[in-house]
Amino acid sequence: MSRVILASGGSFQGIITNTSILPSEAIIYVDVRKEVQKTITLNHNPATPLILGDGQTVPTLIKEVASFPHTQEIMTWFENLPAINLEQGMGMWPILGRIAIEMTITGTGNSTETLSHFAVTKIFDPIFQKAQGVLPTIELLSCNSLSGGVSGGVGHILLKETLNAINARVKAAITSHALRIGGVTYNGLGDNVWPNAGMRLCETLTYILTPDRLDQELRTLTLVEIPVVGRNKELRDQLTTQFMQALFCTKVQNDLSIGLPNISKRLDAIKTITVNFWNGISPRIASANNYVNETRYLINSVQPDPYVCEEIRVDIVKQGSALNVPGIQKIINDQRRAPNIAELEGNLVYPAVIFVITNQKDATRLTEHELNKPARTPDTISEFQLKASKYSGLAQRLKAEHDKINTEYIAATTKINETLSKIGKVINETDSETDSTSPTNAKKQSWWSKIFGSNEQEKQKSQNRSNLLPQCLTQAEEYYRLKAYVEVLESGLRTIQGQLDLYQERLRRLEKNLQIIIGGNDTRASAYVDFKTFGELFGQLIPLSEAGQTDTMAIVLDNSVKNVTPVGLAIIAGLEPEETDPIAIVNALLNSTPAYVGPDWGGKEDTKNPIIRFLVFPPMGDELALEIKAAMVKLDEHCHFATSDCNAGGLNVVELTFYQPEWITDIVTPLYWKGLKDAMGKPYLYCLPDIDTAPMVDELKAIYEKEFKPTIISTGVTTETTIETKKEFTT
Numbered sequence: 001m002s003r004v005i006l007a008s009g010g011s012f013q014g015i016i017t018n019t020s021i022l023p024s025e026a027i028i029y030v031d032v033r034k035e036v037q038k039t040i041t042l043n044h045n046p047a048t049p050l051i052l053g054d055g056q057t058v059p060t061l062i063k064e065v066a067s068f069p070h071t072q073e074i075m076t077w078f079e080n081l082p083a084i085n086l087e088q089g090m091g092m093w094p095i096l097g098r099i100a101i102e103m104t105i106t107g108t109g110n111s112t113e114t115l116s117h118f119a120v121t122k123i124f125d126p127i128f129q130k131a132q133g134v135l136p137t138i139e140l141l142s143c144n145s146l147s148g149g150v151s152g153g154v155g156h157i158l159l160k161e162t163l164n165a166i167n168a169r170v171k172a173a174i175t176s177h178a179l180r181i182g183g184v185t186y187n188g189l190g191d192n193v194w195p196n197a198g199m200r201l202c203e204t205l206t207y208i209l210t211p212d213r214l215d216q217e218l219r220t221l222t223l224v225e226i227p228v229v230g231r232n233k234e235l236r237d238q239l240t241t242q243f244m245q246a247l248f249c250t251k252v253q254n255d256l257s258i259g260l261p262n263i264s265k266r267l268d269a270i271k272t273i274t275v276n277f278w279n280g281i282s283p284r285i286a287s288a289n290n291y292v293n294e295t296r297y298l299i300n301s302v303q304p305d306p307y308v309c310e311e312i313r314v315d316i317v318k319q320g321s322a323l324n325v326p327g328i329q330k331i332i333n334d335q336r337r338a339p340n341i342a343e344l345e346g347n348l349v350y351p352a353v354i355f356v357i358t359n360q361k362d363a364t365r366l367t368e369h370e371l372n373k374p375a376r377t378p379d380t381i382s383e384f385q386l387k388a389s390k391y392s393g394l395a396q397r398l399k400a401e402h403d404k405i406n407t408e409y410i411a412a413t414t415k416i417n418e419t420l421s422k423i424g425k426v427i428n429e430t431d432s433e434t435d436s437t438s439p440t441n442a443k444k445q446s447w448w449s450k451i452f453g454s455n456e457q458e459k460q461k462s463q464n465r466s467n468l469l470p471q472c473l474t475q476a477e478e479y480y481r482l483k484a485y486v487e488v489l490e491s492g493l494r495t496i497q498g499q500l501d502l503y504q505e506r507l508r509r510l511e512k513n514l515q516i517i518i519g520g521n522d523t524r525a526s527a528y529v530d531f532k533t534f535g536e537l538f539g540q541l542i543p544l545s546e547a548g549q550t551d552t553m554a555i556v557l558d559n560s561v562k563n564v565t566p567v568g569l570a571i572i573a574g575l576e577p578e579e580t581d582p583i584a585i586v587n588a589l590l591n592s593t594p595a596y597v598g599p600d601w602g603g604k605e606d607t608k609n610p611i612i613r614f615l616v617f618p619p620m621g622d623e624l625a626l627e628i629k630a631a632m633v634k635l636d637e638h639c640h641f642a643t644s645d646c647n648a649g650g651l652n653v654v655e656l657t658f659y660q661p662e663w664i665t666d667i668v669t670p671l672y673w674k675g676l677k678d679a680m681g682k683p684y685l686y687c688l689p690d691i692d693t694a695p696m697v698d699e700l701k702a703i704y705e706k707e708f709k710p711t712i713i714s715t716g717v718t719t720e721t722t723i724e725t726k727k728e729f730t731t
Contacts, residue, residue: 001137001175002127004028008097009151010233011181012143013039014241015557016047018648021245024141025127026163030101030154033087048122061086065106070684074099077685078117090149092192094200094687099154105161115157119165128170134173136513145192146179146200153687154204167214174217178204181240184225184603185677189653192686198675199686201668209266222247223667224273225603227596239596241649243275246616246656255612256658270667271611272601272659276594278572280652281564284557286529288514291541291557294534294726295511298381299504305393312401313355313363328469338424341416344476352488356394366492377506377546379539384503391500392581398496402489409482415422415473423468474585510545517554517705527577528568529561529651530621538559558648564618569628572653582624583692586631589653590639601659602669610657614640619652 006029007016015022016029016039028046048361053061058078062071074095084091090100112710128135140162144155163176183197208221224242225287229235246252320474331339354366378384537560544553564572566580573588574595600606606709617628620643629641646652661667668676679686 003139007143008154009148011145020646092149094152097150145185146197182225194675195679199679221270245649248653249644274596274657276655277596278653279595280650283561284554287557287560288517302388304396305389308393335410350482354492381535395496398493412479419472513545561647582627582631604669614656616642616654
């Protein structure tokens with residue numbers, strides 16, 4: 001079966017970011033720009049976005065579809081409201097979502113393609129190609145909330161256009177499954193929650209129950225209320241994702257296909273679910289803490305490879321003339337002082353090259369070696385360890401060579417300075433003697449001749465001093481040779497150490513980003529689960545860390561846990577870590593109040609017996625699974641045991657209780673009736689559904705309480721007829 005997910009609005013973002021929860025051949029995500037950009041973060045994310053209202057304001061959006069019914073009333077209404085930023089949301093007004101999707105149907109405004117073309121190219125074509133042209137069965141899973149502006153205006157239209165696109169091309173058996181989160185979930189989040197929920201529930205029931213459908217199409221509806229958590233969207237999204245992870249695990253789906261009754265009555269295609277959650281463990285927190293420790297170990301465990309090279313050789317080639325002798329003479333003659341070391345150098349150049357000798361036959365120039373190239377991020381831990389060990393070994397050998405040559409260089413520096421000091425003394429002595437005899441003559445004679453001249457009275461003294469300059473020149477050549485040697489070693493050491501530091505810095509950055517993900521959460525969580533090895537995730541985490549994509553790193557970490565441990569199950573069940581007996585764990589789950597209790601559908605207590613009930617556990621090892629299952633059979637044989645297929649939504653135990661509605665009042669509870677009544681005051685703002693099926697209209701009319709005197713419109717006709725309440729839908 002080829003599965004297509006159609007998600008509109010922000011309620012199901014968890015299954016978009018964590019695609020392992022609900023594998024599919026195509027995912028379509030419809031929302032405003034900000035939500036799409038926030039949700040589709042991975043380059044390999046298979047979801048195809050459809051952005052609504054892009055580049056539009058509310059007035060321009062409405063003007064683009066001037067032929068839309070009640071355009072003037074809609075425009076007048078929004079003129080009196082605070083401005084709505086369509087890049088951030090639709091303000092819980094489904095009419096704005098409906099107009100935005102209408103623009104894609106007609107190809108007006110900023111739409112680059114029509115919705116029908118989008119349905120063909122982005123939905124049908126990909127699944128047709130993946131199925132290699134054979135599509136016997138297709139599952140369309142439409143995921144919406146009933147209370148949102150985007151989901152309320154878009155969900156039904158998107159599903160209808162997708163059905164049309166598929167049906168026009170293949171005659172496959174289509175299961176059209178609508179999954180709706182109810183208004184109780186969002187209670188208190190705005191005045192539009194219940195009018196939206198009432199109108200959308202009416203629209204959804206019409207779609208599910210109408211006989212006007214394809215011959216090969218089966219329509220089903222699942223309704224659920226997620227626990228009410230107020231404005232804590234992060235927690236609500238987390239619970240919704242865990243619900244989806246539990247509902248669509250293999251065991252639950254298999255048991256449902258066997259355990260549910262065949263569809264024989266009109267309401268048999270509809271199921272309501274009550275869902276409860278315990279205190280889950282965040283897989284990203286647990287794994288991040290574990291990998292922080294792994295990262296620290298990796299940083300500190302790098303050992304230099306002593307065999308990375310047999311020796312370090314530096315080749316020095318003398319180029320140019322020897323030393324700047326004329327310049328030295330000029331300094332002595334004109335400035336009456338000895339030159340310093342820097343002034344000894346003229347055109348003397350000593351190019352130096354380091355050779356890393358890995359064996360007797362192989363000598364590789366460091367400047368041409370791969371080590372002098374930008375360091376590529378290692379893909380594996382073993383590659384990192386190999387290169388880090390290599391760099392560390394080379395750095396160690398270079399430093400040892402540098403320390404040895406630097407000692408010689410310091411000695412040569414001392415020698416040349418001593419010789420230059422002696423030259424200075426000679427100059428001072430000669431200058432003093434000359435000045436005491438004939439100052440005028442001292443000015444006329446060159447200083448070089450004073451030191452090395454042929455004056456009879458100074459002949460012997462000058463001869464002795466004449467040896468100083470050649471000695472100075474010899475020492476200068478050795479000094480500059482050693483200086484070149486030391487400098488090239490220092491340069492090579494900086495190159496190697498820079499590469500090593502870069503690798504180490506990448507690990508430290510990874511550790512820092514993992515700490516950001518952990519935040520202030522309980523770091524003991526690493527004892528609650530079994531992880532994938534650090535090596536399995538290293539190649540994914542390092543580049544994401546380099547790019548600073550901690551949100552995407554968190555998604556990778558969500559999928560890093562393999563199994564929950566007995567200690568983890570005890571924590572989820574509210575027990576102490578040492579209370580790991582399977583009977584104790586199951587007993588605590590069956591007899592304690594869950595951390596988050598979900599309301600029955602529509603906020604009305606369901607007193608009927610459930611048709612099937614599950615406790616869905618996180619993935620666990622085979623031995624532990626057998627023990628937990630045996631404990632459940634012993635304590636409650638009617639409750640089904642299941643484990644989720646993945647951990648991406650979180651590690652938790654989720655209770656799913658399925659009910660079969662018998663009466664329309666099991667579905668359209670008083671809260672929904674009241675919401676529908678409120679919506680009918682201004683039906684054009686809440687997207688009055690296109691109900692064109694007389695039996696459906698009559699049945700809905702018959703359920704309204706007399707005092708509501710509901711107005712149900714069929715193709716624009718208003719009816720005020722009061723009909724006696726009729727609870728049961730006809731078979």
